[in-house]
Amino acid sequence: MNQVITAFFAAILFAGAFSFAHAEEDEKLSFAGSLEETLGHFWAIEQNLDDNNAELALVHATHPIAELYDSMKPELKEANPEFDEKVQKTLLDLGAKTGSDVSREDAQMAIDEAKEIIAEARTIVVGDELSNDTNFKAKLVIGLLTTSVAEYEEGVKNGQVEMMAEFQDGSAFVWRTQQVFEEIRADLPEHEADEIAELYEDLWTAYDNKADPSEVATLANGIIRELEEVIGEESEEGGLHAYFEGVEYHLSEVKETYADGDSDAALSHATKAYLDNYEFLEAPISQQDDALMEEIEVMMREELRDMIKAGAPADEINSQVDAILEKLETAESLLPMEEHEDEHEEEHDVVAPLKQVESGVAPEEVECSGDMELIMKKSTGSPACVTSATAERLVQLGWGTRPQ
Structure with a gap:
């Protein structure tokens, strides 16, 4: 009996220690995420200085101290109060040291010094071992990409940049995630790493084209799902049948x-057919027929999208779609389906969040379409409609809050 009691309490203590360690890593992940955002802003300062846009350079020079420092201060102060003061002073002085009356060379020196401070903060608070861990870096990419989607949605409407600072925030955060991805690329499975690299190319093209926010979200979420799969944190929402229906719908479109x-709309639907739906089917199909899974993937992700980009004749596009659907039907017949799976609900059209606010709707009463969730950006109080998973990440990252 004593041995059983001892083992019981040992298990409780182990569980408590594991929970504490997990919470501690989450805190370090949040801190490191703020550092990555800061580095993204530094990059945006450099881009604006190169474009002789001192006004926007100043915006990004002041964001770290105005929006990010407060979230980092507790950990910095606990680790090293003197260093905390150094970080605060560096961020406070950055605007003056990169202003319009400062030479480009001197401004770069100030930015480089600030980068060194950020690197030192990472070592002091997060530690070199965790900072260099592949899974930890992948989680940083996931968090920062999530934030970039929300920033882009604020910045771009109807193919036009309406809020340049937010648009640049989004692009700066995408740039920073790509830098981190390149640091861990060699540690990832080659197939997934190549897919992520291609998705980044498409994501930058979407930024260049000021694409609809839904397209940017689709591409960014594609990268996120690839990384979640690699680190073992992927999740499935709904039954498999719904994903087959999603593929069929987008391919018909x-x-x-x-x-x-x-062709732009066609390419968007082809991308969503793959990233929003087929990605969730790859693993279960692969368990039954790996060759079939890969064949369908190539037909959808590469061949169909390349044909659309190249302007192939419509009958060739139709033939490719029909061939994919035939393969999908075979794949679906191999999989055991749940008897009671929810069908996709039709989403009703809802006016964009900021348009609702402009028409007099209170930000906290904005209506979101389908299964999107309302979240409020902390720094501005502006509303954004995002998926539940994205909302959860943004709250954890301190970007936003759910309306009360």
């Missing part, structure tokens, strides 16, 4: 929009 001459 590929046919229709391409026939109407809208």
